[in-house]
Amino acid sequence: MNQNWPRLSALIDEAMELPLIEQRAFVAAQTDGDPDFQAAAFHFIDSLHSGLTGFMRTGAMGTDAPDRPAPLGEGERIGVWAIKSLIGEGGMGRVYAVERVEGGFTQAGALKLNDALPGTDLLVMTQERQVLADLDHPSIARILDGGGLPDGSSWMVMERIDGPTIDRWCADHKLGLEDRVKLVLAAADGLAQAHARLVLHRDLKPSNILVDPMGQPRLIDFGIARRIGSLEAAGPERLSLAYAAPELVEGLSVGPASDVYGMAQVLHELLTGHPAARRSGLPAGIASAVDGEAPVAINRAALLPDIARGAPSALLDDVAAVLSLALRSDPAARYPTIDAFASDLRRALAGRAVEARADEPGYRFRRWLMRFKWPVAGAAAIALSLTGGLGAALWQAREAKAARDAAVVEADRTEAVRQSLFLVLGESTEAAGPDGTRKDVLDRASERLTREFARDPAQYAPVLKALGELYFHSNDYPGAIGLLKPVASLPLAPTTAPTTKVPPEVIAEAKVDLAQVYLRTGEPEQARAMLTAAQAFWASDPARWQSDMIESRLAEAQIVRDLDKDPPRAAAILRRALADRIAMSGPANRDVAIFQNNLGNVLSAMGLHDEAAASFRQAQATWAAIGASETPDAMNTLNNLAASEVLAGRPKAAVPQFAEAVRLRRALFGPSAALAALINNNAKALLLSSDAAQALPLAREATAMARDFAGEGSMLHAASAAGLSEALLATGQAKDALATAQSGHRAALQTSGAGTPPEIVALIALARANAATGSQDAARSQLANAQKGVAAMGPGGARLNDAIRDIRQRYKL
Amino acid sequence: MAHSDDTSEDVRVLVEALYPQLRMIAGALSSRFGSPETLRSTALISEVFLKLRRSPRFADEQHFLRTAARAMRQVLVNHARSRVAQRRGGGAVVLPLDDDVPVFWQSDAELIALDDALGALEGMDARLAAVVECRFFGGYDDQETGRLLGLTDRTVRRDWVKARALLRTLLEDGELPGAE
Structure with missing residues (x-):
């Protein structure tokens, strides 16, 4: 063979380490005195650099494949x-x-x-x-x-999309983790629509997703898209193996989960620079088939440098878990639909528990706690939206427009509060043990903070208040009152020197928190006393407390509605506050959405159902605009919109809306008073649509849940029990219907008292059950009593009057 | 890596497995040349591997991939040789052929010449030839090739350039540089 080759090869290796222009000189120096060898070396060096480009290039060869004609020229027409x-x-x-x-x-x-x-x-x-x-x-x-x-x-x-591919776009804009996930979500939206029309894409990869100048991702090249159900094996040659799901490569049957895999690979590439499973060095199509069950390892080190720095660990872990599930090699083990994949990504972005990690012990609870750690509006504050039933309010970091100093102090304090609360919650979590429920933990924390507060009010008042807000958020009103009352009862006198070292604004906030709670527990007088005191404090320095004052108008309007029975004035207060709020923060803002929601509630109470629905739809649009469609507040809006359909006499239209709201809320937050209210509403809409069989199990569940989370005899429990009784009657179980109505009424009477709305609601249900089981006299007198009570409720009682009239007609009383 | 006698038997198994696959997807592959993102060989090998992966013979993926690259070379070259032989109306037909099998290389003669040149290169520098087999016939990228051959990416890139320069010189001049 060639004895000189090892020597020549070594020389060429050395030369190739050098810049191009130095290589010949290097070779010349090394081969000085050996002209034949020098000639061979020069020949080789030259051959490295001339015309090798196309020679044997994998992938690039054969562009002049014989069966493809010359390209069309400019001006030719098709x-x-x-x-x-x-x-x-x-x-x-x-x-x-x-x-x-x-x-x-x-x-x-x-x-x-x-x-x-x-x-x-x-x-x-x-x-x-x-x-x-x-x-x-x-x-x-x-x-x-x-x-x-x-x-x-x-x-x-x-x-023709005038824009780069999605990976290029992300790199050019140096997008962070969150924005990359959002971009994929936007693309997934389009894909979901295609799936709904039974079209699969089947060749998802970064080069098939362009981003237009508006930043909107655009899916192109449904080139091998096939209708679901009319599939035939296309063969691996038409796929991009690195991104294709194993079943596509294997020519097995494909479905929406195949596109889930493809979209997940795109996201994987956007985060790490390459599709998953390249780590083994195998061609991706093979690797994913071989070891696809191994979890996809995305950690900070694997991320592209642009996003590694700012990526929050919790989000990263969640997204990695979502990808791991979406990239399983068995399609049945993946998310079944692109929507399910997208929803879990949205949950990850919102800091909510992702389905992909639902099996991890303690995961859901940790995520639930995490949600209270968010920095909001520039201040690391505890963001809590206090919601429930037909009303909502918001406590979040105060915007600092009118009061920078106050905001700084507030931010410092909320940070300290957050730390303390977390310390206490963390220790309580440990103390409650591995099987401790959320309530066990909160109760332990509550006990401990109450003790600390007695010892050192100034330090622990804000922490106690924050925990009270957590209880409120969990719809645990008695618990919230227990925590908020000690702080709210401290003297608040803006014109005189404070008697404690507790900051007056903390006391004011506790008062308005407590007012919210009292509104939920049906004690509007108490609520007004609290609110009035807080507003008097803020009025002492209106510029500084502008935001607090506007927010308090929400509660004020509800009190005016509930206590003064004056919906028009309540609506006027909300409209003015809404205008103020928009002026303060612009239209795309959480508070604006909440105002629109509450305005709808008041309009609804006034019987203006179409106007109410319009207001709820505006709120929905605002939720969507700020990416908060899957928050409790947005779900309340959805509930309220459905409720307005029922009130407008269109229960059938409301059924799917309620069902969707129930589904979302159940999946995202689990059982609560709010979920019980939703289920109850869903059951009501079904009853009104003459579908008692479907309503019955829902009414049963709502009643049990309302008893557990809102308390026996509460308005929610009374209403749910009334609905259950009605559903039992409609399904021919009159005896059970009577028993349910009796126990519901007894509870309402004991807990809420005679003549209160819960008692009246329960009384009407009892009258119906009595009439249906032949006790006409009892029914008649109960309806007469109920009517008196309804008259005292003002316009809000109109629906109850309708119910009374219906029962009288139906049973000829 | 497996012993050489095992390997040759494995190559035979793979050639048998690859050949029908090759025919099946040949039509699509032939129009697929020129796509920068398609490694036609990888597609083919992936397909075959998915069919054979449960066979204990190929439980080791590295072994499979290395063998597959060799088998791929054999399939393509045999294929080309037999087409040429058919056209000439005789010669050693290695595998039975049908007329509907399309051309895989720009010309069969070129592919056969390349195979001969690769044979010569094997005698001179086995590592370079192995890199060509993996990169070109296997369709693996630098990283994969490096992993299969126990080389760094950098070495694979360098070897690949050198090997192509040598092969082209051989194909054009009929002799290797440095020959005396």
């Missing part, structure tokens, strides 16, 4: 489209920039000319194209035109 230039060339054909000039305007498009394939059925292709053309979503590039050519090739024109 259909009404004029070729501008060749944009790209792929395995299936070429893509041209094209333009249609017609009627004086120009339309730009991207024309994909597929190679003629033997056995292609043009009719089938036309049908496929029609399916794609029907997709209309901001995240999908629209199909504009298409057809076949005599040689059997086919063409399709789609919108």
